[in-house]
Amino acid sequence: MPSTSAGRPRSKSTRGAKAKKGDHIPRPPNAFILFRSSFIRSQQIPDKVEGNHSNLSKIAGAYWNSLPGEEKREWEAKAAAASERHRQVYPDWRFRPNQYHGQPKARESAAGGSSRRRSTISTAPEAGPSSAVVEEKNSDAVPARSAKGKGKEKESARFAEEDNERWVKIANLLREGKKGPQLTLAVEEWEDTNKRNAASFEMKSPTMDDRTPQSSDASSKASSPDRQSAASNSAAEGSPDLSYAPTPSQSPSNATSADSIPPPSGSLAHHANPSPRGISSVPLTQMFTRSRQHSTSPLDHSHSIADLCPSIHSNLQLAPISTNGPIRHRYGKESVRHSPMAYGFPQQSEWRPEEAVSSYDSPAPPTREPSYWQWNPPPSELSEASPSEKPCAETLPREMGYDTDGTGMAFDSYGKDFDSSGLPSNGSEVTSWVTSSNRHGLMALLDDPLDDPPSHLPGTYTLGDTIDPSPHPTDQRGISSNYYYQPLSPVAPTSNNMSTTSTSFSTLAGWAGDYPFHRDSNLRSQPADTGRLDYDSGSKFSNPGGWYPQEWSAPTSEDHGMGMVLSPGDWDRVDEFDPQGSQ
DNA sequence: TTGAATGAAAT
DNA sequence: ATTTCATTCAA
Numbered sequence: 001m002p003s004t005s006a007g008r009p010r011s012k013s014t015r016g017a018k019a020k021k022g023d024h025i026p027r028p029p030n031a032f033i034l035f036r037s038s039f040i041r042s043q044q045i046p047d048k049v050e051g052n053h054s055n056l057s058k059i060a061g062a063y064w065n066s067l068p069g070e071e072k073r074e075w076e077a078k079a080a081a082a083s084e085r086h087r088q089v090y091p092d093w094r095f096r097p098n099q100y101h102g103q104p105k106a107r108e109s110a111a112g113g114s115s116r117r118r119s120t121i122s123t124a125p126e127a128g129p130s131s132a133v134v135e136e137k138n139s140d141a142v143p144a145r146s147a148k149g150k151g152k153e154k155e156s157a158r159f160a161e162e163d164n165e166r167w168v169k170i171a172n173l174l175r176e177g178k179k180g181p182q183l184t185l186a187v188e189e190w191e192d193t194n195k196r197n198a199a200s201f202e203m204k205s206p207t208m209d210d211r212t213p214q215s216s217d218a219s220s221k222a223s224s225p226d227r228q229s230a231a232s233n234s235a236a237e238g239s240p241d242l243s244y245a246p247t248p249s250q251s252p253s254n255a256t257s258a259d260s261i262p263p264p265s266g267s268l269a270h271h272a273n274p275s276p277r278g279i280s281s282v283p284l285t286q287m288f289t290r291s292r293q294h295s296t297s298p299l300d301h302s303h304s305i306a307d308l309c310p311s312i313h314s315n316l317q318l319a320p321i322s323t324n325g326p327i328r329h330r331y332g333k334e335s336v337r338h339s340p341m342a343y344g345f346p347q348q349s350e351w352r353p354e355e356a357v358s359s360y361d362s363p364a365p366p367t368r369e370p371s372y373w374q375w376n377p378p379p380s381e382l383s384e385a386s387p388s389e390k391p392c393a394e395t396l397p398r399e400m401g402y403d404t405d406g407t408g409m410a411f412d413s414y415g416k417d418f419d420s421s422g423l424p425s426n427g428s429e430v431t432s433w434v435t436s437s438n439r440h441g442l443m444a445l446l447d448d449p450l451d452d453p454p455s456h457l458p459g460t461y462t463l464g465d466t467i468d469p470s471p472h473p474t475d476q477r478g479i480s481s482n483y484y485y486q487p488l489s490p491v492a493p494t495s496n497n498m499s500t501t502s503t504s505f506s507t508l509a510g511w512a513g514d515y516p517f518h519r520d521s522n523l524r525s526q527p528a529d530t531g532r533l534d535y536d537s538g539s540k541f542s543n544p545g546g547w548y549p550q551e552w553s554a555p556t557s558e559d560h561g562m563g564m565v566l567s568p569g570d571w572d573r574v575d576e577f578d579p580q581g582s583q
Numbered sequence: 584t585t586g587a588a589t590g591a592a593a594t
Numbered sequence: 595a596t597t598t599c600a601t602t603c604a605a
Contacts, residue, residue, distance in 0.1 A: 032586060
């Protein structure tokens with residue numbers, strides 16, 4: 001960070017006042033902000049109905065949540081354009097939030113209630129005089145909004161709930177085309193009905209105009225029942241468009257703790273969709289992920305490609321399912337986080353909202369925040385592309401978002417010859433290309449010969465059987481010498497039960513599942529000295545690398561839940577694999 | 584209010 | 595090392 005501010009004529013002077021408005025570069029607006037601005041500008045809501053901006057925001061929010069994806073995407077496009085403009089005007093701008101205006105909230109340890117991690121040192125004595133100096137500076141920027149007393153929270157929560165119905169109702173009316181005086185009328189009418197219904201539940205009717213903050217204290221205690229009445233009321237009115245969906249941001253902490261234990265697999269039966277078969281049933285991100293955190297919460301990863309784009313056969317890029325809001329793609333820009341997302345090809349891709357994806361893993365994950373899949377058109381469509389848009393084959397890794405920084409990973413070769421024409425013809429069918437979260441690089445998904453044996457592989461296999469000879473002895477094809485396609489291991493899954501094999505996968509050289517065979521010798525390659533590959537006896541040993549007989553086992557394998565067995569050593573070898581060297 | 588970006592906690 | 599959480603800030 002070289003000091004950019006060197007020659008500023010005007011010094012900071014007093015820290016007071018406006019802190020130099022001229023210097024502040026506002027953030028680019030996001031889709032919602034743009035929408036909201038337009039929404040409010042359009043003046044469809046008379047002051048009489050609602051003049052308070054905070055409440056207008058809520059109405060806008062309700063309206064926004066009801067927008068069909070298509071319309072939302074229009075706003076998203078505008079937001080993207082705005083961001084781009086912003087970027088051009090202020091190339092060096094970076095969002096730098098004030099870390100904390102107030103006291104950072106302690107995070108709850110996740111260990112199911114008994115967080116005995118209380119850490120003897122109850123750090124942060126609530127007003128360390130020494131730290132006060134620092135805090136003070138920030139604190140004068142604190143808006144008054146954090147003033148909510150703990151005690152009042154319950155009450156205001158209940159009021160919020162009531163109000164929510166009002167916002168939603170108004171949004172609904174707007175959607176029905178009501179505006180201006182018409183809207184006013186409709187709202188009043190609705191409020192009347194509401195009032196009457198509430199009154200029928202209890203003698204004491206709540207004061208109607210409690211919405212203004214000052215009076216909120218007054219009548220709080222009594223009216224618990226009218227929550228129900230109001231709820232059923234709105235249900236009866238049936239405004240299907242806008243049934244209030246709780247904002248995702250409200251639940252995550254609760255939801256995660258409540259759902260930390262995955263439901264028994266039997267619950268699948270409840271689901272409306274028939275359980276998909278074959279590759280379409282594979283939750284890819286789960287399949288590939290190594291994350292311990294994720295493997296214990298499979299619900300977050302149980303989406304299938306085919307659910308989204310049933311007809312796609314190649315060039316389908318799998319973007320990660322973000323557990324924390326929409327994913328962010330990285331286009332080679334700095335300061336964009338790449339985790340926990342996967343990388344895909346940026347060019348000509350299209351973001352498809354997750355709403356198109358149906359989870360087959362039921363019960364449905366509670367409230368998932370929206371995420372997107374990235375979809376790239378199949379080669380046929382690519383060929384029609386305008387010259388300015390590069391086909392995948394010419395995309396450099398860096399442009400693809402792959403990281404080549406200092407890790408020694410030779411991603412540079414990955415993008416080069418990628419071409420969906422070089423598919424294996426060994427009986428496996430490449431169903432799609434994917435990227436996965438956690439793994440850089442491309443992977444080709446293959447139909448599993450164990451699940452649906454091709455003609456040259458007759459017979460049935462029991463779990464745990466070693467298949468001998470290997471179904472695909474020496475099929476070693478590559479688009480270039482760096483690439484190999486292999487069906488998964490010749491070892492049938494050792495999973496202790498149920499999950500029949502569904503799908504296997506193959507990857508580019510060095511990736512999980514890929515133990516390339518020698519062209520002629522029927523030997524299997526093994527990278528030198530990983531010390532991790534379980535070979536034959538199952539014991540780990542350091543090896544010199546080179547070629548080995550193909551029989552091997554993976555006793556310490558882990559079942560990835562799909563009947564796919566990988567030994568721990570199957571991962572990460574991309575760092576070590578060197579096709580040239582092992583010759 | 585939603586969404587994007589962030590720093591830091593949690594794993 | 596990677597994922598999640600809590601927070602800020604755009605109008």
